Amino acid sequence: xxxxxxxxxxxxxxxxxxxxxxxxxxxxxxxxxxxxxxxxxxxxxxxxxxxxxxxxxxxxxxxxxxxxxxxxxxxxxxxxxxxxxxxxxxxxxxxxxxxxxxxxxxxxxxxxxxxxxxxxxxxxxxxxxxxxxxxxxxxxxxxxxxxxxxxxxxxxxxxxxxxxxxxxxxxxxxxxxxxxxxxxxxxxxxxxxxxxxxxxxxxxxxxxxxxxxxxxxxxxxxxxxxxxxxxxxxxxxxxxxxxxxxxxxxxxxxxxxxxxxxxxxxxxxxxxxx
Amino acid sequence: xxxxxxxxxxxxxxxxxxxxxxxxxxxxxxxxxxxxxxxxxxxxxxxxxxxxxxxxxxxxxxxxxxxxxxxxxxxxxxxxxxxxxxxxxxxxxxxxxxxxxxxxxxxxxxxxxxxxxxxxxxxxxxxxxxxxxxxxxxxxxxxxxxxxxxxxxxxxxxxxxxxxxxxxxxxxxxxxxxxxxxxxxxxxxxxxxxxxxxxxxxxxxxxxxxxxxxxxxxxxxxxxxxxxxxxxxxxxxxxxxxxxxxxxxxxxxxxxxxxxxxxxxxxxxxx
Numbered sequence: 001x002x003x004x005x006x007x008x009x010x011x012x013x014x015x016x017x018x019x020x021x022x023x024x025x026x027x028x029x030x031x032x033x034x035x036x037x038x039x040x041x042x043x044x045x046x047x048x049x050x051x052x053x054x055x056x057x058x059x060x061x062x063x064x065x066x067x068x069x070x071x072x073x074x075x076x077x078x079x080x081x082x083x084x085x086x087x088x089x090x091x092x093x094x095x096x097x098x099x100x101x102x103x104x105x106x107x108x109x110x111x112x113x114x115x116x117x118x119x120x121x122x123x124x125x126x127x128x129x130x131x132x133x134x135x136x137x138x139x140x141x142x143x144x145x146x147x148x149x150x151x152x153x154x155x156x157x158x159x160x161x162x163x164x165x166x167x168x169x170x171x172x173x174x175x176x177x178x179x180x181x182x183x184x185x186x187x188x189x190x191x192x193x194x195x196x197x198x199x200x201x202x203x204x205x206x207x208x209x210x211x212x213x214x215x216x217x218x219x220x221x222x223x224x225x226x227x228x229x230x231x232x233x234x235x236x237x238x239x240x241x242x243x244x245x246x247x248x249x250x251x252x253x254x255x256x257x258x259x260x261x262x263x264x265x266x267x268x269x270x271x272x273x274x
Numbered sequence: 275x276x277x278x279x280x281x282x283x284x285x286x287x288x289x290x291x292x293x294x295x296x297x298x299x300x301x302x303x304x305x306x307x308x309x310x311x312x313x314x315x316x317x318x319x320x321x322x323x324x325x326x327x328x329x330x331x332x333x334x335x336x337x338x339x340x341x342x343x344x345x346x347x348x349x350x351x352x353x354x355x356x357x358x359x360x361x362x363x364x365x366x367x368x369x370x371x372x373x374x375x376x377x378x379x380x381x382x383x384x385x386x387x388x389x390x391x392x393x394x395x396x397x398x399x400x401x402x403x404x405x406x407x408x409x410x411x412x413x414x415x416x417x418x419x420x421x422x423x424x425x426x427x428x429x430x431x432x433x434x435x436x437x438x439x440x441x442x443x444x445x446x447x448x449x450x451x452x453x454x455x456x457x458x459x460x461x462x463x464x465x466x467x468x469x470x471x472x473x474x475x476x477x478x479x480x481x482x483x484x485x486x487x488x489x490x491x492x493x494x495x496x497x498x499x500x501x502x503x504x505x506x507x508x509x510x511x512x513x514x515x516x517x518x519x520x521x522x523x524x525x526x527x528x529x530x531x532x533x534x535x536x537x538x539x540x541x542x543x544x545x
Contacts, residue, residue: 054505077507085505092495093502095449097298097423098517109507137298137423139452157506 003031006192012062014048022048024216035187037203038196040213041238046196050163055079084154088165090146094138099149102138106157124156144175161192168199204228204242205264212237293419300345300421306519307426308433313529314418320536321410328543329536330406337413345420359412363405371401424448429516454492
């Protein structure tokens with residue numbers, strides 16, 4: 001079942017400095033509701049790609065399409081309304097003196113009426129379980145709390161697509177669990193999610209599709225399972241095979257696990273064993 | 275509220291950073307911002323205009339109480355905050371009181387290097403009055419800044435029809451001070467852990483290197499900051515969410531009472 005296309009890039013090329021292309025000839029089509037893991041070594045172009053999808057950077061060459069319509073310079077703001085970007089370092093997002101002012105920043109920029117802004121802020125704070133933090137200054141919160149504020153920020157803007165730049169990087173195990181819960185909820189609401197990550201196990205667990213970046217190019221694009229089974233691709237892009245997949249393959253060899261069961265997390269293992 | 279005490283940079287005893295911190299946990303931060311600005315300015319002006327040491331000392335003491343009790347600044351920290359203006363004022367007032375002459379003059383003098391350094395009773399009186407007046411003004415200002423965050427102050431300026439660009443610039447500059455101090459703090463810690471401050475020579479070298487790098491690293495961070503703003507639709511306007519705070523009748527009444535009190539002190543002192 002092919003969901004409708006929501007974002008498409010065609011031959012996207014970008015260089016921060018002349019002669020050093022960070023993105024090369026990137027063509028990819030993203031569909032509504034997809035859960036995509038974006039992987040690749042540092043410097044492979046993941047963050048730059050996200051900044052393009054969000055309308056912060058404009059391509060040197062190539063085009064971006066949202067909902068079928070081409071995004072030109074004057075449409076960039078429109079793109080930002082539909083695509084939200086949760087930055088890796090929450091500190092880089094904190095701009096206001098209180099959590100509620102912080103979460104209101106996005107909706108205020110959307111020029112929404114005050115009542116609507118108030119409503120969205122309340123909803124977003126509830127969503128991320130931050131009601132008690134309204135008045136607190138964001139700079140003095142803990143890492144995990146800041147992360148939740150930075151996500152609430154974006155949720156309040158109600159974008160259709162949300163990009164997460166290495167969200168698990170600075171989170172403790174509890175924070176990581178909460179994040180996966182949030183991703184699950186957002187996905188159920190029909191949002192399209194792209195998460196850039198180094199954590200192959202997380203990608204295997206959560207994503208349906210994987211985009212592997214390598215030196216600014218798209219080295220692989222496909223279902224997570226098939227990508228992770230391509231040894232050559234993994235080798236070239238310096239990615240490890242997810243633990244659960246290695247376990248599956250080892251058990252399969254000994255005939256201890258049902259063929260095709262592919263447990264994605266440890267909890268699914270007992271049910272798949274023979 | 276106790277978590278505020280665990281702020282990781284609480285070992286800093288100076289700096290704009292701490293003022294912002296105290297403002298964020300002040301008991302009166304919910305008071306109407308324009309009211310706080312107006313009160314501080316009126317008290318400050320009154321202190322200057324009335325020009326009486328008794329009035330000034332009253333202001334110093336009462337504003338000190340406001341800062342320590344209402345703004346919840348620990349007494350020692352407050353004294354730390356007062357140290358810098360104190361030092362400047364002390365030096366300035368001494369110079370005002372001091373005269374140099376080849377002839378013996380004045381009520382108190384000392385002979386050094388062929389000249390008389392002297393002062394008169396009147397001179398000391400003037401210097402002391404000036405000192406107290408200035409410290410009163412500083413205390414009144416601290417009562418404001420330790421209870422009102424910078425973006426709220428910027429909001430007051432906006433209401434006073436200061437050009438939007440100036441106000442937004444103020445807000446951004448203020449935030450970047452924090453970026454700068456944070457980056458500098460981290461670089462210094464990293465240097466200290468590698469014995470970068472082990473002696474005077476090493477300290478000078480480390481300090482210089484950090485200073486040089488500080489600009490570059492902060493610039494990069496500022497760029498990321500800007501990207502984060504743009505990605506949330508920033509178009510050149512910074513429409514900050516402003517809470518509506520009502521001025522309560524009792525607050526206005528308290529201010530009136532206080533000003534009358536100051537006037538009373540003045541009348542008593544000049545009788």
